[in-house]
Amino acid sequence: MTQTFALLDREHLKAMTGDDTGLAVEVIEIFRHQAEIWSRMLDPHAEASQWADAAHTLKGASLGIGAILLASKCEKAEKAGRSETPPSVTAAAVLISDIKDALGDTLEEVALVLYEFTSPPPRRAS
Numbered sequence: 001m002t003q004t005f006a007l008l009d010r011e012h013l014k015a016m017t018g019d020d021t022g023l024a025v026e027v028i029e030i031f032r033h034q035a036e037i038w039s040r041m042l043d044p045h046a047e048a049s050q051w052a053d054a055a056h057t058l059k060g061a062s063l064g065i066g067a068i069l070l071a072s073k074c075e076k077a078e079k080a081g082r083s084e085t086p087p088s089v090t091a092a093a094v095l096i097s098d099i100k101d102a103l104g105d106t107l108e109e110v111a112l113v114l115y116e117f118t119s120p121p122p123r124r125a126s
Contacts, residue, residue: 006066006067006068006069007067007069007070007102007105007106007109008065008066008067008106008109008110008113009066009067009068010066010113011066012065012066012068013027013028013065013066013113016064016065016066021117024113024117025114025117025118027064027065028065028110028113028114030061030064031061031062031064031065031067031110032107032110034057034058034061035058035061035103035106035107038054038057038058038061039054039058039099039100039103041053041054042054042055042096042099042100043096044089044090044092044093044095044096045089048080048081048082048086048087048092049081049082051077051081051092051096052077052078052080052081052082055074055075055077055078055081055099056074056078058070058071058074058099058103059071059074059075059078062074062106065110067102067106067109067110069102069105069106070099070102070103070106072102073095073098073099073102074099076095076098077092077095077096077098077099080092080095081095
């Protein structure tokens with residue numbers, strides 16, 4: 001049985017930010033910045049410790065906003081990269097590809113949430 005994880009658990013985000021929309025936007029922006037920086041280090045040809053460190057940092061940032069699927073993919077890669085026998089370049093590429101796919105989906109969801117949080121409410125017709 002496969003387990004389904006949220007791209008972005010809005011209730012988790014609300015809980016982490018005390019239901020403060022301004023703070024949630026700030027936390028999401030920090031996540032986006034972290035994702036931009038650390039995703040560059042996800043290179044299957046690099047030392048396993050490098051991409052494992054990047055996966056670890058992305059996992060923490062993901063958990064902070066409720067991006068549970070992304071955190072799960074990062075955790076899997078981190079464990080593999082820190083194992084006694086790191087995966088082959090091909091296996092690392094698959095793990096990293098899974099992270100990048102989940103990251104892309106998560107960033108799309110984040111964009112929707114930011115739009116919801118920052119857009120003015122629709123005007124009513126008079």
